[in-house]
Amino acid sequence: MRTQVGIIGAGPAGLLLSHLLHLRGIESVVIETRSREEIEATLRAGVLEQGTVDLLNESGVGERMRREGMPHEGIILRFSGQSHRIHLSELTRGRSITVYAQHEVIRDLVKARLDAGGQIRFGVKDVSLLDLDTQLPKLRFHDDEGAVRELACDYIAGCDGFHGVSRPSIPSRMRREYTRVYPFGWFGILLEAPPATEELIYAYHERGFALVSTRSPEIQRLYLQCHPSDETGNWPDVRIWEELHARLAGSDGWRLAEGRIFQKGVIAMRSFVVEPMRYGRLFLAGDAAHIVPPTGAKGLNLAVADVRVLAQALAAFYASGRADLLERYSETALKRVWRAEHFSWWMTSMLHRFHDESPFHHRLQLSQLQYVAGSRAAATMLAENYVGLPFEEA
Ligand code: RFL
Numbered sequence: 001m002r003t004q005v006g007i008i009g010a011g012p013a014g015l016l017l018s019h020l021l022h023l024r025g026i027e028s029v030v031i032e033t034r035s036r037e038e039i040e041a042t043l044r045a046g047v048l049e050q051g052t053v054d055l056l057n058e059s060g061v062g063e064r065m066r067r068e069g070m071p072h073e074g075i076i077l078r079f080s081g082q083s084h085r086i087h088l089s090e091l092t093r094g095r096s097i098t099v100y101a102q103h104e105v106i107r108d109l110v111k112a113r114l115d116a117g118g119q120i121r122f123g124v125k126d127v128s129l130l131d132l133d134t135q136l137p138k139l140r141f142h143d144d145e146g147a148v149r150e151l152a153c154d155y156i157a158g159c160d161g162f163h164g165v166s167r168p169s170i171p172s173r174m175r176r177e178y179t180r181v182y183p184f185g186w187f188g189i190l191l192e193a194p195p196a197t198e199e200l201i202y203a204y205h206e207r208g209f210a211l212v213s214t215r216s217p218e219i220q221r222l223y224l225q226c227h228p229s230d231e232t233g234n235w236p237d238v239r240i241w242e243e244l245h246a247r248l249a250g251s252d253g254w255r256l257a258e259g260r261i262f263q264k265g266v267i268a269m270r271s272f273v274v275e276p277m278r279y280g281r282l283f284l285a286g287d288a289a290h291i292v293p294p295t296g297a298k299g300l301n302l303a304v305a306d307v308r309v310l311a312q313a314l315a316a317f318y319a320s321g322r323a324d325l326l327e328r329y330s331e332t333a334l335k336r337v338w339r340a341e342h343f344s345w346w347m348t349s350m351l352h353r354f355h356d357e358s359p360f361h362h363r364l365q366l367s368q369l370q371y372v373a374g375s376r377a378a379a380t381m382l383a384e385n386y387v388g389l390p391f392e393e394a
């Protein structure tokens with residue numbers, strides 16, 4: 001088998017890259033270890049930056065998002081029992097975010113690819129990357145019937161997430177990795193209830209962080225800071241509600257509405273970057289190259305920004321033989337990656353309790369929150385990072 005771009009992983013990065021390449025007349029094959037049903041049912045991100053929304057719209061896959069997605073013009077910071085609104089659009093000349101679940105984006109992209117005759121090979125196994133430093137790199141894998149397949153490509157895009165095979169296929173002497181693991185995780189739930197708030201609430205409390213998000217007029221998404229090795233068995237519904245009410249309590253009368261909890265899970269928190277995001281003819285994109293803690297809502301958006309740059313670079317190569325954009329891919333992508341790494345680390349540090357924290361540290365966090373809530377300059381810094389900085393041209 002032969003294709004122009006071999007793509008490993010049918011997450012947001014791999015699927016959107018395949019779609020953007022198709023729009024520019026470039027052929028690709030996506031290989032994915034899981035089934036279509038599994039990837040379309042995995043619950044993850046919810047917040048799309050303005051630039052992500054614009055790109056999905058411009059590339060013709062935004063129709064359902066425009067109908068079902070929920071635009072938000074602000075977020076709430078809640079601490080010391082009070083809510084403080086950050087008016088995102090006013091601080092960023094009209095930019096905003098849209099709440100639309102990641103698995104809905106996945107469903108829209110899979111449909112667009114398959115409707116256009118695109119190839120996505122689900123249920124593959126034992127993927128390996130060969131000859132990356134030659135002109136004809138290859139992907140070898142077992143297809144869903146167990147047959148060994150080899151796909152020869154001009155280029156390979158490693159979009160297989162943090163635990164994929166692409167990054168470890170780069171010789172360790174050719175890559176440098178930066179990591180920070182946080183001493184806490186998030187306990188996430190889904191519940192049946194109408195929205196308790198019109199905008200997302202990020203709450204800092206002495207008992208730990210809490211986040212009130214949403215999925216639809218009927219389904220809500222809530223998170224609370226927990227121990228990194230916590231288990232769902234430790235969290236009966238009564239304890240979840242007790243903790244959420246305590247962390248979100250205030251003197252302003254607002255109260256969280258309860259509902260039937262139908263999903264629980266624990267999420268680890270880490271920051272990670274590999275440099276460079278390229279080796280020979282392999283390009284890494286999305287979680288395969290970097291991870292952010294979810295507090296800044298940046299992971300999916302960064303994956304989108306990476307493949308936007310990569311699609312442009314590949315398009316320039318196929319249109320006119322120009323390789324300079326491909327040469328600069330890693331440098332261009334990493335600039336945005338490190339900005340998002342800093343923002344996500346900053347939001348995480350400001351909003352969580354650290355177990356070794358002194359009363360001094362707690363006071364500093366409160367002072368920082370007061371400053372962000374009260375200063376237009378500080379709030380603008382949060383807002384422009386949260387809605388997403390404009391894309392840089394490659
Ligand atoms: P993905 O989504 O992990 O997709 C990788 C795909 O590759 C497949 N795969 C392989 N395929 C072939 N061969 C192999 N050897 C393979 N190994 C793996 C996997 O099965 C999978 O289908 O990576 P991608 O495309 O880079 O996308 C990244 C995003 O999924 C991730 O950054 C976000 O979900 C992060 N995130 C958020 N990002 C946002 O922008 N806004 C948010 O509001 C937001 N909230 C979140 C989040 C992540 C969370 N979790 C669960 C970590 C909230 C949570 C709770």
Ligand code: PHB
Nearest residue numbers: 045046213294295296297
């Ligand atoms: C979500 O709705 O899943 C969500 C929202 C905001 C975040 C992270 C996750 O910062």
